[in-house]
Every structure is written in structure tokens, then in C-alpha cells.
Amino acid sequence: GGVVVALGSVAFSFNSGLLSKGTSALFDTSGSTTIAQRLHFWRTTVRMAAHEPLVGYGMDGYRLTFPHFASAKFIGIWGYDLSVTGPHNTFMAHLYWGGWPALAAFVAVVVLAAIAFVRAFRRLRDGELGDLALPFAAVAITGLAYLLVESFNVERLELAAIFWFAVGLVVAVRSRVADDGAVTTTAGATARPARARRPATAGDAWGIGAAAVATVIALFWTTGPWRADNALRSAGIASNAARAASSANPQLASAKSRAARTDVDNAVDASPWEARYLRVRGDQARSTGQSLAEQQNRAADAANNLRLAVDDYERARRLTPHEASLVGTEAEVLYRLADISGDADAAARASRLLRSEVAWAPRNGRLRAFLGLQLVAHGDRAEGIRQIDRAVAMFPDDTAVLQYAETGYRAAGLTDKLDDVAARLDKLNASKS
Helix, strand or coil: CHHHHHHHHHHHHHCCHHHHHCHHHHHCCCCCCHHHHHHHHHHHHHHHHHHCCCCCCCCCCHHHHHHHHCCHHHHHHHCCCCCCCCCCCHHHHHHHHHHHHHHHHHHHHHHHHHHHHHHHHHHHHHCCCHHHHHHHHHHHHHHHHHHHHCCCCCCCHHHHHHHHHHHHHHHHHHHHECCCCCECCCCCCCCCCCCCCCCCCHHHHHHHHHHHHHHHHHHHHHCHHHHHHHHHHHHHHHHHHHHHHCCCCHHHHHHHHHHHHHHHHHHHHHCCCCHHHHHHHHHHHHHHHHHHHCCCCCHHHHHHHHHHHHHHHHHHHHHCCCCHHHHHHHHHHHHHHHHHHCCHHHHHHHHHHHHHHHHHCCCCHHHHHHHHHHHHHCCCHHHHHHHHHHHHHHCCCCHHHHHHHHHHHHHHCCHHHHHHHHHHHHHHHHHHC
């Protein structure tokens, strides 16, 4: 059985990801090959760990953090919009999740499990249970197969379960095999006999199963996350209905929009620690505020909605810090609020937010270019142009950076730089067509 599991794990590794591409892809580190991409992931993860060396970033959110640290070379090859869900290496994943202590603990588990396996294998092989040595080795090999596969792929639960099962089995066997190869027991000669127990019946099994199913169903229907997801789904249906009825039936569209807002409020109330719901509600308030801003005598209502959006974005940002798109959206709404209401503090808050984020992740060229554009638009022309120049120098072939630069240079009246950026954009567009 252990041999089959081990061979199956190795076969799975060769049927997935990097290893299915052959040895040429395995050792080619140039250009845009798979291994070159993974080397970029690993270097970037080490840079991430330098910011949070002791506690890491938790077991989720790699795709949100990665863009802040991606190198200019990576952006130039794979673009800025590539969704990177993990470092594609289990050791680097532990470094990201929990910092250097987590990586050290995982390495210690691997090393100690390897030592335990060697000792247990030798004692089994040379003892009275020698026939079990080969199956025991086969099961242990599944752990090695896991490390091989997950050294180049994103962590997968089905393989992690196999690995930790193998580690647990190795440790258990090592603790029960004596130096002479005999299996030890925990009961001594003077131990009291075990109390007789009523044998389990089919009725017992059915009762336990029914109780387990009922418990799962009750938790599923009553917990906040399920209710929040259900409310958000209803909000999406109501929003679609509002858009469909906007021209033919304005009254129905208004009613559906109110229902969508109520559903999103319910989602936030049911699961207030989920940033996704806060962001959806913020998007609703932002959309309403922008629509009201285009109407006469509705500036005050527009500003109130934008403030509500900022509050939700700020709460969401505390739950998922350093998410580039969320930071940019909040700053954009703050600048819009400043334009509508004349609130200078809102513009200052937006600038502080962007500056702090750029200082935290100086490689984020898009955020830097956006900061520069907004500084130019709100009076700090010299600093804005400096930020745009630096973003363009870092990412000369990134379309979004160049578009921000084009708008900023045009607003500042810098014709020479504007012409240069326009030529680069034309070249990029021609290469894509």
C-alpha cells in the first residue's frame, strides 16, 4: 500500500506544473521560462520577509502583497496584472506566512522527521519486523515527493495532508520501535485490565452520523459568513435588476438599488471582519456619490456618500493592509471629495496615504505614478513630476504607468516629456496589435 501511495505521489508530481515540461525547462533560468518566473517569486518573497521578519503576513493575501515588491524586470517580462497566488515553494510559503521563525520551524520538522525515519528504518530492518521496513520507507517517500512537488508549485491541501500524515507516521513508528527492532507497548505487566465495553452497533453509527450532519447543517445556516455570502448574492441580483430597469422603469430601478444597498449592509453586519463586503459597500457609496456629483445642487449629498465610501475603504484597508488597488481607490475617492467639497484635509489625507504606501513599497510603480499625477493636479507640481519621472524610469514599458505620466505631463505642460511618453505608448500599442 505504501509503495502505491509513494509512486502515485511521484507520478502526480511529474504530471503537474513544472516537471511536466521536461528537464530543459527545469534548468533554463533565462527569459520568461517557468523556472525563471519561480526564481523571481522566491527573491520577491525574501524581500517581503525583510519587512515582516518575525510574524510574516499570514496564510492568505500573497496576491495582494506581491505587486508591492515585484521587481522592474519581473514587470517587464510578465506585466503588472499577473495574479501571483503564492511563491510556488513550500519553504518560501512558510517564510511568507510566519516570517523566519515559521521557516525555521518547518525546516526543523523536516530535518527531525528525516532523522527519525533513518533511525526507525534501521531498527525495523534489523529487528523482528523487517518485513515492514520497505512499506514504512515507501510511506516516508511520500513526504519526500511532497517536498519535491511543492518546491515548484503553489501549496495544495491534498498534498499537504499526505505530507503531514507521513511525518506523523514516521514519528509514531520511531517512538514505538526499540533499539533492538522490537515494538514496545505502553501497558506494563501490572497494568489493570481494560474495562469491558459494549460493542458499537449500527444504530450507534447512524446516531453519530445524524448528529454530525445536523451540527454541520446548523452551523452552515446560522454562521455569519454564510448569511453574509447569501446577502451579497442577493445584492448582486438586485443591482443587475436595477441596471436592467434604469431606462424603462426608473421607479423599479430605484427600489432595486435600495434593496441592493440593504443587502450589502446585512452582509457587512453578518461578517464585519470580511474586507470584501466593506469594499462592495464602499463601491456602492462611491458610485452613488459620483452620480450625484454630476447633478445640480447635489454636491452636499455627493460628498456625504463619498465620505461613507472612504470610511468603508479605510475599514477594509485595516483588514487587508497594503492592498494596492484598495489604497488607490480610497485615495482617488478622497481627491474627488476634495474637488467636490473643497475639503483640503481630504486631499492631504489622500496624499499622506499614497506617500506612506509608496514608502512602504517603493517598487510599486503604478501607485507612485498615480501619486505623482494627483500631486500635480492638487498643487504640488514639482514633487508630482519627480514621482512620475521615477515611476517611468522604473517601469518604462508599463502601460498604466505611462498613461498616468501622460496625463501628469500634459497637466504640467511638459511637452518634451509628453511627446516621449506618447511615443512609448504608441510603440507598446503597435507591438500588441
